[in-house]
Amino acid sequence: MSIVPVEKLFTAFNETADMMKDELSCTYLEALAETGENLFQGKILQDDLSEWTYKRLEKLYSEIKLAEFSKEEIRKAFQLAILKGMKENVQPNHQMTPDSVGMFIGYLVNKFVQQQSYRLLDPAVGTGNLLSTVLNHQLDKNIVSLGSEIDDILIKLAYVNANLQTHEVELFNQDTLEPLFIDPVDAVICDLPVGYYPNDIRAAGYEIHAKSGHTYAHHLFIEQSTNHTKDGGYLFFLIPNGMFESEQSVHLHEFIKEHVYIQGIVQLPLAMFKNKTAAKSILILQKKAPEVKPPKQALLVDLPKLSDGQAMNNILTRIDRWFEENKR
Template identity: 65%
Template sequence: MKPSPVERLFTVFNETTTIIQDELSCSYLEALAETGENLFHGTVLQDEISELNAKRLKKSYEAIKLDAFSKEEIRKAFQLAILKGMKENVQPHHQMTPDSVGMLIGYLVLKFVGKPAVRILDPAVGTGNLLATVINHQVQKQIEAAGLEIDDVLIKLAYVNANLQEHSIQLFNQDSLQQVFIEPVDVVVSDLPVGYYPDDIRAADYELAASEGHSYSHHLFIEQSMKLTKPGGYLFFIIPNGLFESPEAPKLREFLKKNAHIQGILQLPLSLFKSSQAAKSILILQKAGEGVKPPKQALLAELPSLSNQAGTEKILSQINGWIADNK
């Protein structure tokens, strides 16, 4: 059986990454970023690589013509290589958003945001996979995007990911909860980093800072994202199901009541998660502003397993009906 375009491209990423990993004695993910850069430039950029291996790499790169692949094929192949690298070096906060969830958020952004030109931000961009998935779903729209990420290996992967797919993304290697200098955006998408934020001095600048002890980073990310969104703009967050049940939840509810309208909460299928404690939902917010009205009622739905095609189609048509009623 002939390998699919994604498999062909993954094989090239994987084989060339392994060569570079051995030559540079670095991690698989660092080597993947290097090989992606090479593939984009069509040459071997690392001086430390032996002549023999440089020839092998060049031959692999020349066998691939990137413009013969769709953006989604490139994204998926690169994502498979990233997942392989993450298995070798697992860090709990580097979990990748499941593809089906990324596609669903891409679909929701397309349906909710009627503008022909859209500026999108992911304040916890990681390897850029969620942001790229969302961009790839915005057919016939002019997209500008920005991403913030504190981890230098992940942001290098996001940069290579954007180049290979020819996306126009501004990337900032920084702590997203420190001061951010970017133009306000129409849309925020983010798989919120859940946990405690260690910098209590900086956290004190936020309304959602905890009254004592460390603040929840996911609460601060919501507040920071709200600041960076234009009035009337939309925010799509992947949140833990217990977001509104924590001791700090009343403060968060109050903040949202003052600054936004909850458009909907879509509970993701439990089958996507290792345990019910780890289960998540998609929270859809619209920032308050002049002439921005709350929906008649929020869109609340429990999504079926995303492999259940009939169930998924039914829920998507319900979502479309709800959007038509509330626009």
């Protein structure tokens, strides 16, 4: 029986990362970034490995030809290895966007963003999994993509992830809520980091900032993303379901009313989440522009279980109908 491509590639990532982790006395995720870069470059870049490890790595790398794998196979195999590494060293903000959600966001980006060439930003890019999932579902489009991430290891993984899939991505290793020196983009995707932003002085420069105490980082990410989006551009955010009912939501409501139109809210199936309080939705916004009119009525959808083919087909038909009525 032949080995499934994703399984074969994951095994190569996993075995080589495990070997390098022990040899270099680093974490699994750091070793994964190193081994991914070796595979991409086609050579072993570390010069402090034992002869046995070097020869073993050489043999394992020689058995993998990246050109034989699709971008999605590479992404899934690398994602599985990252998930393994995250289990070893769990941090709450390092949760990866589920594949099915990334694919659905990719579908929405395809529907709303009609240009053949455009600029796409993920301001909380993490390991690059959501960004590469969306890119892999934009067929025959010329996309300049950008990502920002404060965590050194995550952005190294995003860099390797993009290289392995041959995506051209410009990455910024910084706090996204500090000044972001990028040209405006046509679209933003973001699995919003939820929690309080500790830098009150920086937060005070935002319209949405709380009048006392820390401001929600996820609110600030929405404002920062909007500021870096072209007039008429689209923003797709994965948000906590209770975001508009929080004690700080009044400032968010004011900002949204002033600067963007809500195009839609897609509530994800509750079964996807461990408990109701962790449930999320996809918020779709369009930045105001003189030629942009609000939709006659926002697209409001409760997604069924994504494994329910018939129910999903009905929802996709509803979305198509909404586009015919609102996007002519």
